[in-house]
Amino acid sequence: MSQRIEQSKQSLAPVTHWLIRHAARRAPDSLSSRLEEEWFADLHARTSELSGLRFALGCVWASLVIVNEYPRSRVAATSAAARGLITLADRNFGYFSLRSGTLFLIAGLHAALFYGLLSLAQRHKVDIEPPLQNFPVHQPQPPISQPPVSSPVLKNPNYDRWIDKLPMPLVQDPVTDFPENVDPVPAEPLVEPAPPSHEVRRVQGGPGLDSPILTSSIR
Amino acid sequence: MVKKDGNVRMSLQTLRVLEIFLENPTGQLAGAEVHQRCGIESGTLYPILLRLESAGWFVSQWESIDPSSAGRPRRRLYRLTSTGLRRASEVFASFNRGVLV
Numbered sequence: 012m013s014q015r016i017e018q019s020k021q022s023l024a025p026v027t028h029w030l031i032r033h034a035a036r037r038a039p040d041s042l043s044s045r046l047e048e049e050w051f052a053d054l055h056a057r058t059s060e061l062s063g064l065r066f067a068l069g070c071v072w073a074s075l076v077i078v079n080e081y082p083r084s085r086v087a088a089t090s091a092a093a094r095g096l097i098t099l100a101d102r103n104f105g106y107f108s109l110r111s112g113t114l115f116l117i118a119g120l121h122a123a124l125f126y127g128l129l130s131l132a133q134r135h136k137v138d139i140e141p142p143l144q145n146f147p148v149h150q151p152q153p154p155i156s157q158p159p160v161s162s163p164v165l166k167n168p169n170y171d172r173w174i175d176k177l178p179m180p181l182v183q184d185p186v187t188d189f190p191e192n193v194d195p196v197p198a199e200p201l202v203e204p205a206p207p208s209h210e211v212r213r214v215q216g217g218p219g220l221d222s223p224i225l226t227s228s229i230r
Numbered sequence: 231m232v233k234k235d236g237n238v239r240m241s242l243q244t245l246r247v248l249e250i251f252l253e254n255p256t257g258q259l260a261g262a263e264v265h266q267r268c269g270i271e272s273g274t275l276y277p278i279l280l281r282l283e284s285a286g287w288f289v290s291q292w293e294s295i296d297p298s299s300a301g302r303p304r305r306r307l308y309r310l311t312s313t314g315l316r317r318a319s320e321v322f323a324s325f326n327r328g329v330l331v
Contacts, residue, residue: 056262069272
């Protein structure tokens with residue numbers, strides 16, 4: 012495991028050197044050789060290979076920033092590829108800086124994308140049905156004549172012959188299957204109520220004359 | 231970015247670099263030493279150093295050593311100029327007054 016780490020660290024050195032040379036070549040010609048020597052000297056101060064790789068990546072970014080900040084007249088590329096990159100990075104958008112121009116470019120691309128999506132959505136618009144409206148029916152459809160339903164014809168509906176052959180015994184209905192030989196309950200003779208012991212004299216619409224209410228109020 | 235009047239756009243990283251140099255205004259520092267002191271990465275540090283040099287705040291020169299005897303390559307050393315010292319002092323003084331020059 013440690014051998015692999017050591018091998019990977021050793022393999023980072025060529026990448027780091029290539030990145031620094033590449034970044035220095037991107038820089039303006041007047042600074043290219045100086046920056047390459049300066050960056051290699053500062054790379055020597057780095058302790059680890061990973062730190063050196065990070066330093067080299069930073070140099071690549073630094074060269075882009077330096078090219079962008081230096082005037083175009085002072086920029087002289089050393090190769091055609093670098094010239095194209097420098098021209099792109101050093102492009103001036105009139106009154107705007109490169110950062111502002113990039114911002115407007117991205118915003119414009121987003122606006123164009125949204126406009127395209129909206130126009131595409133309008134082109135494939137789904138027709139929505141109008142709301143429900145009441146209107147008279149000029150020619151009502153005649154009722155559909157259905158074929159007559161034939162009544163069931165039961166031939167020889169003799170169910171009683173099957174009753175004796177049913178496996179379950181018949182349950183007697185206590186209402187209909189009342190036994191016939193039942194002794195009648197002897198009815199008690201009607202007794203007339205006994206007449207009251209005192210004479211009741213009632214006045215229509217009020218209590219009787221012998222009512223205790225009247226007798227107490229008179230007293 | 232260096233303005234036409236020699237002013238430099240002041241960012242937090244630029245102020246940190248100036249602060250490192252103001253600790254010893256006559257001293258010379260390489261980019262690696264500035265990185266060790268303030269921790270600014272190379273992608274930000276070298277544009278700042280070149281920006282300040284273009285504005286006349288810094289001067290740079292190669293280290294006067296013999297690489298073979300020293301066992302390492304010569305470094306590029308940066309030093310504050312008198313203009314840079316004055317302007318950097320003004321910038322930090324303006325922070326004390328609450329006004330950025």
